[in-house]
Amino acid sequence: MLNISNNKVSEFIDLKKFKSGQVIFTKEYHTGFRKVLLYFLIALLVILFLPWTQNISSTGIVTTLKPNQRPQTLQSQIPGRIEQWYVQEGDFVKKGDTILRISEVKSEYFDEKLAERTDNQLTAKSSSVVAYKNKVVALQNQIDALQQERTLKLEQAKNKVIQAQLKVQSDSIDLEAAKIKASIAKTQYNRAVSLQEEGLKSVKDVEDIRNKLQEANAKLVSQQNKFLSTKNEALNSQLSIATTKSSYADKLAKSQSDLFTAQSSGYNTEVEVSKLQTNLANYKKRSSLLYVTAPQDGQINKAIKSGIGETFKEGEQLLNIMPSNYELAIEMYVHPIDLPLIHIGEKVRVQFDGWPAIIFSGWPNVSYGTYGSKIVAIENFISVNGKYRVLLKPDMNDVEWPSAIRVGSGTKTIALLENVPIWFELWRQINSFPPNFYQPNKTEDSKNKKKA
Known part of the structure; x- marks a missing residue:
């Protein structure tokens, strides 16, 4: 019943007298629900205190x-052109196995004998270094010889100066002796003239004494000339020392200049040799980079650059590889x-x-x-x-x-x-x-x- 009306039937009729009414209105419907609800609340309470991580x-x-x-990509350290593949996707490779071969794309590396020719240049330059070293040794020996010769020449010049000075002393003594003789001859001549005037000497004796006076004066003049010549020789010998020093200084300066030039050229050649050695090592290393090899054991996953003749830049990804271990x-x-x-x-x-x-x-x-x-x-x-x-x-x-x-x-x-x-x-x-x-x-x- 909906019990819509305000007049309830239950007020006039006792429904429990009927069999269906007894079944419906005398039964407790909420007893089971209360039990379920009670058990649920107890279980919920227990669950709330269970541990939770x-x-x-x-x-x-x-x-x-x-x-x-981890998976990695292989790159080439140099730009190149793909020439040949030695693997395919899915292949297993071991460390060092060749994956692909590339060729050069830069014109300065097209020469197949570039490393060999560089090696020949290196040998020639190395020989030049040895030649410059030998030249340095020869110039050093030449400088030592010039220094030794200069020492001897200076000793010789100094000895000549000493000899000239001694000769000057000797000639000065001879000059003084000639002066004394000339003075004596003049005194004798004056005395003879006086005696002739007094009639004690003959004219012939006076003339002989005059002749001796002339001879003494001539010897004096000759000795003076000799003395002056000897002094000039002494001065020349001293000047010879300065000339010898200057001459050998020029020779030594020139030899030392040649020595320094040879050393500088040798050092420059050694620098060129070092550059050629670096270039040769780079060329050999670059030749080995023309073959891309597996860095470790693994499986080829995907070829990023796949075509024959395809070019790429240095550092550009070529393929993916997954390590096996x-x-x-x-x-x-x-x-x-x-x-x-x-x-x-x-x-x-x-x-x-x-x-x-x-x-x-x-x-x-x-x-x-x-x-x-x-x-x-x-x-x-x-x-x-x-x-x-x-x-x-x-x-x-x-x-x-x-x-x-x-x-x-x-x-x-x-x-x-x-x-x-x-x-x-x-x-x-x-x-x-x-x-x-x-x-x-x-x-x-x-x-x-x-x-x-």
Whole structure:
């Protein structure tokens, strides 16, 4: 009945007298519902006090633990032109295997015998260096000989000066003797003239004495000339010393100038030899770069430059290669607000894309299809996406990761934090509070390390 009217039938008729009325109006409908509601409230109360593991959920990708194990691209250090491929995509190569051959595109390297000709130039220049060194030795010997000859010449000139000075002294003595003789002859002549005037000397005797006087005067003049000549010789001998010094100074200066020129030319030639050696080494190294080889064992993923005859610049990507030996890891990104809650060595649960999983984020022990990992590195600088990068490695004490996982596949991560009651987690979520800030127990970690 809808009981729309204000006149109720139950006031005039007792419905419980009828069989259907007895079934309907005498039955307690809410008894079972009260029991269910009571049991539900008790169960809910118990559940609110169950432990809940706080966590930080994120996404990531599979990578490798070491940088040299990650996929890499091969480049050429020199520009070139592709001539021949020795591999194809999907091939496995070992370290040092030749992948492709290229040719030069720069005109200065077109000569196939460039290294050989440079080597010949280097040999010739090296011979020039030896020749300049020999010339330096010869000029040094010449300078030593000139210095020795100058010393002897100066000694000889000094001896001549001494001889001239002694001769000057001797001639000066002879001059004084001639002067005395001339004076005596004049005195004798004057005396003879006086005696002749007195009649004591004959004219013949006077003439003989006059003749002797003339001879004495002539000897005096001759001795004076000889003395002056000897003095000139002494001056000339002294002048010879200065001339010898000046002459040998010019010769030594010229020889030293030639020596310095030879040394400078030798040094310049050594510089050219060094440049040629560098060029030769560069040419040989460049020749080896005409073959692109595998830097490590791995699989050829994709050829970026594929055509024969295709040219490229230095540093341009040629192909991708994936190393064959690698250790898997996961890189995930966390928000800056969650970064203080992440610590190295803490455990993180991982779900790989393509692997079925049943996840209870707060109860990791009852989840299925997740795998264990540990934090090994945390970046200190924020990434381009506004989050911090965290690197994970497999937990050796947990289930081994699937062998079919490939680098680059996606993952979902759950970083496990502190255990709290469910009611506290609900209260935190309702108020949008972050998880509890905590620090790992370092004393226990150090004890575990010592025991290990």
